[in-house]
Amino acid sequence: MVSIVTVAKAAGVGKSTVSRYLNKGYVSEESRARIEKAMKELGYVPSTSGRSLRMAKSFAMAICVPMISHPFFSRFAERLESAVFEQAGEASRRLNQVIIVSGNEQERLKWLRERNLVDGAFLVTHEKFDPSSYDLPIVTVDRLMGKEVPVVTSDNYESTYKALLYLYEKGNREIGFIGGRPAERSEVMRRYDAYMDFTKEKGLPVHAFYEDFAHGEEMKASSLFLEREPRLDAVFATSDTFGFQTYRRANEVGYGHLDIVSFDGCMDDIIQKPLFTSVKQDIDALARSALGLLLRKMNGEECPLKVVVKTTFRKGDTA
């Protein structure tokens, strides 16, 4: 294997000079040129294990999601992964790999942490969890974990409010709300706040179905909801999965016309028809922001505690 020593010999310098070159330390123009030449010729690539051992870092990070097969989570993971790879660079000492943890957050993260297999983590879960139990830089998406843990989120309140206004201005007066209530404090709850405020302000009746469903129970929830609320003319759903199931169920039971707006708007490539009218989260921006925050945290830099990413309203076929 071609190591730093091989390069040093070929370039006729000491190995620490090569290391310094790699780490942007002071190196003369002369040495720099010879080192670069040697590296190119030998096809040198720095060894991550060497660095890891020496620096007690892994250059890897974990992304924890409840279920990787959920549309939003898988897309988030996808964007995050690209973002990490882009900034990894050629011979740098930046973050290299993303390890996906799907479910079992506590156990897996503990395991990875103990072995120094990750330098930081993103939490996109709602699992009950004590952040202080790990001394590991953490950034969450949507989840509020306390003053020290930065969170990246969408403008949940404003965009939900706007979507409701849209439904209202179309003439709807019986507007329902369906969604999963997070078990832990989460920015996602702002969507519910917006609904409650909106209905109050406009003097509309409240038709909310907001409980702690597991992912995968959307179908059941939607059925119950429509059964309980037989006179809605519109529904705001906190996720595509809820929106889709409500749409399906309404068709199935011949509910009559129902305007539907869903939050997320990330399933356009799977369900192209009907195109859901949605509040689209900017998943790419969420992922990039989250990465930015984590990198800062890991470097001990100043780090904002909250980043809000703008959503866009996309009119589709369902409202």
Place this chain on the structure above:
Amino acid sequence: MVSIVTVAKAAGVGKSTVSRYLNKGYVSEESRARIEKAMKELGYVPSTSGRSLRMAKSFAMAICVPMISHPFFSRFAERLESAVFEQAGEASRRLNQVIIVSGNEQERLKWLRERNLVDGAFLVTHEKFDPSSYDLPIVTVDRLMGKEVPVVTSDNYESTYKALLYLYEKGNREIGFIGGRPAERSEVMRRYDAYMDFTKEKGLPVHAFYEDFAHGEEMKASSLFLEREPRLDAVFATSDTFGFQTYRRANEVGYGHLDIVSFDGCMDDIIQKPLFTSVKQDIDALARSALGLLLRKMNGEECPLKVVVKTTFRKGDTA
């Protein structure tokens, strides 16, 4: 940090004895007890970076998929990840982590390989690719890469044939076939073979739409297909996404009754209604088999070149 030396001292033995203990070498009952005690008390956890450096291995593997947000791929990744974590064990030197590569297979795998960041890889892609360009143990799902690369796959031919027979026995005589034709040699093609054989044997007309679509083009393809074939009474789709889009499109244009069977059957949790009549792949078994093969390959053990996993036929609402 508590290392092997800390443990050795506490136990009053040499560090190589501890190492031997860890690696199932010869250790006296006496030493074993003292080491175990010391480890427990100190909360020792072996360092992966130390091992990686010494053994020139990463204990990580890559799973390459075209798109992690595709239902089948994300579920496969999920199962694989659990399987890996289960066998990782307490203080073992087995595979530890799964690194997901979504898209950009060539570039990313090269990058990971150069840095010794993976010991092996699963390929679930159809990207054009020369396996010999990496000296890395590889196992594929469905894809045929040559005599040295083991493949895990479902009983594509038999199960497709059975599904077609089912449609036939329901009385259908105009049975269509829609699917994406893999760019590279793939076991998936056996589904098409089965269709061609079946129609020939039964003397049925061929209505096949089988081209090299990208993931995400299912909707367009289904529309074109139904336009071109206005008289079908049944369709066999090579994936849930194709099946779903065909179903949607047929409803949309008032196609008339159409029995649909889809391959995969992995979207039941997203699209619970209608429940698709499907040939369900046993994703968990596929993942476990693939892992088994890769582990063998990585250990240089004897390794079967092909493992076929049984599917099950599940009658739903669509046929």
Place this chain on the structure above:
DNA sequence: GTGAAAGCGCTAACAG
């Protein structure tokens, strides 16, 4: 600016 040397945690000879 640069090189020599130490050492991160581990495994694998090797000699006992």
Place this chain on the structure above:
DNA sequence: CTGTTAGCGCTTTCAC
């Protein structure tokens, strides 16, 4: 069965 030793590739003092 066990301890000593060397060394994986790297970064980081510390003198020069």
